[in-house]
Amino acid sequence: MEPGMVRQPGLLGAGLRRPSSAHAAGRGGLVAMGRPGPPPRKAAVVGSAGVRVVNCRDARQQPAAVVVSARAWGDLQRSAQEVIQESEVERARRVAAAAAEREQQQRRRQARWPLRSHSAPPARTNVLLTDVQMQQRLQQRDEVRQLQRQVLALKCTAIREAQMREKNNNRQTERDQEARLEEAVEQHRRKAAQEDQRRMEVAKKTRQVAARSLQLQIEARSLQKKQETQEKQNEAMLAQRRDERLRDEQEQDLRRRELSRRRQLLDIRRQVDDVRVRQRLESARDASEESKAIRVAEEKRVAAERASQEAAELRRLRDEQQHQLVRSVEQQQQHRAMKQQLQQQRELELVEREWRARLLKEAQARQEREAAVVREREQQVLLRRQMRRRDKEREKMEGETYSKLCVMPGADLRATSEQKRQLAMDLQAQAFAAQASKAAAAAASAADLRQQQLQEKVEDDALRALQAETIAHLR
Numbered sequence: 001m002e003p004g005m006v007r008q009p010g011l012l013g014a015g016l017r018r019p020s021s022a023h024a025a026g027r028g029g030l031v032a033m034g035r036p037g038p039p040p041r042k043a044a045v046v047g048s049a050g051v052r053v054v055n056c057r058d059a060r061q062q063p064a065a066v067v068v069s070a071r072a073w074g075d076l077q078r079s080a081q082e083v084i085q086e087s088e089v090e091r092a093r094r095v096a097a098a099a100a101e102r103e104q105q106q107r108r109r110q111a112r113w114p115l116r117s118h119s120a121p122p123a124r125t126n127v128l129l130t131d132v133q134m135q136q137r138l139q140q141r142d143e144v145r146q147l148q149r150q151v152l153a154l155k156c157t158a159i160r161e162a163q164m165r166e167k168n169n170n171r172q173t174e175r176d177q178e179a180r181l182e183e184a185v186e187q188h189r190r191k192a193a194q195e196d197q198r199r200m201e202v203a204k205k206t207r208q209v210a211a212r213s214l215q216l217q218i219e220a221r222s223l224q225k226k227q228e229t230q231e232k233q234n235e236a237m238l239a240q241r242r243d244e245r246l247r248d249e250q251e252q253d254l255r256r257r258e259l260s261r262r263r264q265l266l267d268i269r270r271q272v273d274d275v276r277v278r279q280r281l282e283s284a285r286d287a288s289e290e291s292k293a294i295r296v297a298e299e300k301r302v303a304a305e306r307a308s309q310e311a312a313e314l315r316r317l318r319d320e321q322q323h324q325l326v327r328s329v330e331q332q333q334q335h336r337a338m339k340q341q342l343q344q345q346r347e348l349e350l351v352e353r354e355w356r357a358r359l360l361k362e363a364q365a366r367q368e369r370e371a372a373v374v375r376e377r378e379q380q381v382l383l384r385r386q387m388r389r390r391d392k393e394r395e396k397m398e399g400e401t402y403s404k405l406c407v408m409p410g411a412d413l414r415a416t417s418e419q420k421r422q423l424a425m426d427l428q429a430q431a432f433a434a435q436a437s438k439a440a441a442a443a444a445s446a447a448d449l450r451q452q453q454l455q456e457k458v459e460d461d462a463l464r465a466l467q468a469e470t471i472a473h474l475r
Contacts, residue, residue, distance in 0.1 A: 251325050270303075277299055
């Protein structure tokens with residue numbers, strides 16, 4: 001421990017009595033005065049001479065050491081000395097006033113009950129002291145010094161407690177500020193997290209709505225395609241049924257006509273046969289009955305065979321017609337399928353030709369634009385060369401003019417200088433105009449080039465979009 005440090009335990013807690021010394025002489029004086037103090041306690045005092053162990057009034061609490069500077073230590077000593085001196089002087093005054101009061105009371109008692117002897121009371125020289133003498137004596141007393149030490153220790157302890165309270169208050173304030181800052185940061189973090197969550201939810205809902213809308217569009221497009229395909233299939237089936245029904249009607253009509261024709265032929269043949277039979281019967285009426293019966297039976301047999309042959313022929317014709325109808329239906333279906341395939345192939349070829357024609361047209365237009373840019377650049381190069389040639393010719397003419405002017409007599413020197421200045425100004429103006437025209441031409445060409453590039457980009461994007469749409473439509 002450094003000098004100026006005081007370890008003074010037991011000066012906090014319950015209120016103390018009036019300051020008093022703790023050593024034996026002081027306690028003896030207190031006992032003689034009728035004011036005994038508490039039992040002494042040990043305390044360690046660090047000073048410039050070393051560490052001293054002294055007695056103190058109370059040592060119930062053991063506070064830590066207090067570190068103060070030398071200047072603060074001196075201030076504490078001076079203030080404690082002043083306080084102790086003032087308190088001791090006041091007490092001496094009270095003691096002197098009490099002694100004077102007791103002396104007056106004694107005098108009043110003596111005046112009321114005079115003594116039998118006329119001898120004067122003994123003088124009390126030790127009671128009535130001057131303030132200066134009392135102060136000097138008090139300064140020399142160990143009790144006063146001990147009280148000064150105790151007051152100084154109390155002040156040190158009070159200062160330490162104030163510093164500790166201030167430190168604790170500062171720590172508490174810092175903790176409160178940190179807590180408030182953490183709370184504000186946490187609130188800001190929660191608010192930011194809530195805002196992020198809200199934005200994420202909004203974005204998620206937006207994506208869900210967009211996905212749902214896209215899904216609905218896809219479903220609507222798919223449903224529309226299915227409906228269109230179903231309608232086309234229904235139309236094809238209706239057309240096929242109409243064709244089949246028409247073919248069936250035509251076949252039935254042909255069958256009816258063929259059957260009616262064959263019936264007519266059979267009827268005609270029967271009639272002819274009947275006529276022949278009747279003629280034969282009439283011509284052979286004179287023949288014998290047996291020969292007639294044989295001929296009739298033979299004719300009937302021949303007629304039956306002819307009828308069976310005709311029936312077989314009719315069945316064969318009907319089967320051939322049915323096979324022909326089936327083959328014609330299959331051929332028509334194949335022809336229709338081939339026709340549809342050819343139509344789709346033609347559409348694809350048409351779209352591809354249009355796309356290739358558009359690409360070719362775009363390539364030709366791009367080549368034309370590039371050729372125009374190249375021609376423009378060549379024209380600019382030629383114009384620049386012409387301007388340089390003109391500048392050289394102008395400089396040559398200026399040199400010749402200047403040489404001629406230098407050869408002229410001195411009478412026209414002022415006029416020639418004016419002409420030279422005017423000529424220089426004209427040349428400078430022409431140069432500025434040429435530079436401005438060059439800059440304008442370069443800016444115009446750059447703007448045209450940017451416009452062409454932008455137009456090409458837009459056309460390429462439109463072409464790609466058209467190509468994608470066409471492919472999607474064909475799919």
